[in-house]
Amino acid sequence: MSELDVTGLLGEISSRLKHYLQQRRIDKPLMIGIHTGGVWIAQRLHHDLKLEDPLGTLNIAFYRDDFTRIGVHPQVKPSRLPVTVENRHIILVDDVLQTGRTVRAALNEIFDYGRPASVALVVLVDRSGRELPIEPTITGMHLELDANQQIKLEGPEPFRLVRLEREIPAIKP
Amino acid sequence: MIQRDIQIDESGRLRHFLTTEGVKRQLLTEILDHAENFTAVGNRSIKKVPLLRGSTIANLFFEPSTRTRTTFELAAKRLSADVLNININSSATTKGESLLDMLRNLEAMHCDMFIVRHAQSGAAHFIARHVAPHIRVINAGDGSHAHPTQAMLDMFTIRRHKGAFADLRIAIVGDIMHSRVARSQIHALTTLGVQEVRVIGPQTLLPRKVENLGVHVYHDLPAGLADVDVIIMLRLQRERMTGALIPSEREYFELYGLTPEKLAFAKPDAIVMHPGPINRGVEISSEVADGPQSVILEQVSNGIAIRMAIMSIIMGNRFGDMGEQS
Numbered sequence: 001m002s003e004l005d006v007t008g009l010l011g012e013i014s015s016r017l018k019h020y021l022q023q024r025r026i027d028k029p030l031m032i033g034i035h036t037g038g039v040w041i042a043q044r045l046h047h048d049l050k051l052e053d054p055l056g057t058l059n060i061a062f063y064r065d066d067f068t069r070i071g072v073h074p075q076v077k078p079s080r081l082p083v084t085v086e087n088r089h090i091i092l093v094d095d096v097l098q099t100g101r102t103v104r105a106a107l108n109e110i111f112d113y114g115r116p117a118s119v120a121l122v123v124l125v126d127r128s129g130r131e132l133p134i135e136p137t138i139t140g141m142h143l144e145l146d147a148n149q150q151i152k153l154e155g156p157e158p159f160r161l162v163r164l165e166r167e168i169p170a171i172k173p
Numbered sequence: 174m175i176q177r178d179i180q181i182d183e184s185g186r187l188r189h190f191l192t193t194e195g196v197k198r199q200l201l202t203e204i205l206d207h208a209e210n211f212t213a214v215g216n217r218s219i220k221k222v223p224l225l226r227g228s229t230i231a232n233l234f235f236e237p238s239t240r241t242r243t244t245f246e247l248a249a250k251r252l253s254a255d256v257l258n259i260n261i262n263s264s265a266t267t268k269g270e271s272l273l274d275m276l277r278n279l280e281a282m283h284c285d286m287f288i289v290r291h292a293q294s295g296a297a298h299f300i301a302r303h304v305a306p307h308i309r310v311i312n313a314g315d316g317s318h319a320h321p322t323q324a325m326l327d328m329f330t331i332r333r334h335k336g337a338f339a340d341l342r343i344a345i346v347g348d349i350m351h352s353r354v355a356r357s358q359i360h361a362l363t364t365l366g367v368q369e370v371r372v373i374g375p376q377t378l379l380p381r382k383v384e385n386l387g388v389h390v391y392h393d394l395p396a397g398l399a400d401v402d403v404i405i406m407l408r409l410q411r412e413r414m415t416g417a418l419i420p421s422e423r424e425y426f427e428l429y430g431l432t433p434e435k436l437a438f439a440k441p442d443a444i445v446m447h448p449g450p451i452n453r454g455v456e457i458s459s460e461v462a463d464g465p466q467s468v469i470l471e472q473v474s475n476g477i478a479i480r481m482a483i484m485s486i487i488m489g490n491r492f493g494d495m496g497e498q499s
Contacts (some may be wrong), residue, residue, distance in 0.1 A: 059210060062222035062485075071489025072224075078210040112219040 006159035009140035014048040030088040032056035037095030037153040056081040063105035086114035095153040097123040100132035186490045189301045189310040192319040193361040207482035224485050225254035228285045235261045235291040245288050248480035280305045294318035309487045317351050324357030326479040338365040346373045347407035354448045363387045373397035377418040398438040406447045432458045444468045
């Protein structure tokens with residue numbers, strides 16, 4: 001696959017997000033990025049939309065559903081939600097949406113901080129492989145990939161979407 | 174008698190946490206890094222994460238403790254575990270049940286982790302050797318041997334205030350002899366690579382050959398405090414003393430009590446720590462304990478985050494094992 005134009009995609013997401021917010025009459029959304037790629041994307045969008053409230057960041061390690069299988073994850077930066085989420089319209093941002101499990105974990109964590117008025121999901125890439133009924137509100141692009149194909153955002157300077165083929169480990173009985 | 178690597182599993186990860194002695198720097202740092210993230214959880218309105226939902230943790234306290242037991246209990250609850258507090262003094266051992274029988278019973282209740290506090294050195298190791306393979310054990314203080322979670326919360330407090338360990342001079346003052354906290358701190362500090370660890374106290378309260386642990390010994394408080402970044406005061410443990418190790422509490426305070434005048438010998442930005450409970454007017458004056466350089470209450474808050482980190486790392490390693498097997 002050739003290199004994807006991430007900057008172009010981000011510009012498109014920005015304008016669609018502005019349109020979405022106008023349509024919904026949301027003038028002060030609260031943006032939250034999921035570590036690590038989602039934070040990079042959110043920083044760009046946060047800047048483009050000139051949002052007043054500081055960007056929130058989520059580290060969903062404590063909410064993952066695979067703890068009982070693989071234990072604690074190597075740690076990235078902690079979650080930081082500088083403003084209360086109570087009654088706020090939230091724009092949740094991630095780089096790649098695949099199974100939906102990360103977003104499920106992020107929603108659980110957000111609700112442990114308070115009760116938002118609404119949550120919209122923005123992803124750079126929506127790829128096939130969903131395991132939960134979670135759909136993005138705004139998507140940069142959609143990709144049909146096989147289970148053994150992976151797409152990964154590298155960055156933040158410059159952004160690069162990398163496609164990897166990996167061997168599927170044999171499923172143990 | 175104490176088998177040192179019982180706490181490390183085949184993959185080099187923590188199975189139990191019984192002592193800081195012999196634990197590699199990378200594992201200690203991992204605990205501190207995880208604790209940093211758990212600190213953020215304590216600042217939220219809902220101070221709970223679902224990591225240990227469904228696990229059962231038993232606090233086995235054979236020796237009284239308020240702070241340690243409470244922070245372990247809070248840490249477990251903030252990880253969504255179920256907690257049993259078993260106060261052994263008023264429990265079955267007084268009815269003649271053996272320790273091993275009691276452990277079998279707790280295993281039969283499907284407990285996953287034991288937090289053990291005991292007046293006898295080596296008690297947590299003993300229990301770790303005799304529990305069923307799926308049970309994890311954390312030492313919450315055994316005799317004068319080790320108190321590894323206290324040492325780690327102290328390392329965490331130091332790192333939060335001072336950043337890197339390499340340039341630090343640290344003084345541990347007072348009753349080193351009876352202090353499991355001091356032993357665990359010395360092992361952790363030397364592994365983390367601080368520049369210098371000093372122990373300051375009267376000869377009668379220093380263990381013999383304490384220099385072998387890699388520390389510098391001082392008997393004079395002002396001399397020992399010169400240029401230090403961190404001062405750790407220890408409680409005078411009268412309950413563990415047999416015979417007259419100090420002339421009187423008043424004289425001890427004169428010589429080794431931390432007052433503003435003595436504190437002035439340390440670096441101006443030195444922090445003052447104490448594992449608690451503090452004896453005001455015995456090892457520390459109220460002006461210092463409540464003063465701007467004191468981080469004593471912060472240590473208590475940090476104790477929750479560090480215990481959340483240790484419990485989740487250990488339970489996570491256990492789940493990892495079981496995942497591989499299934």
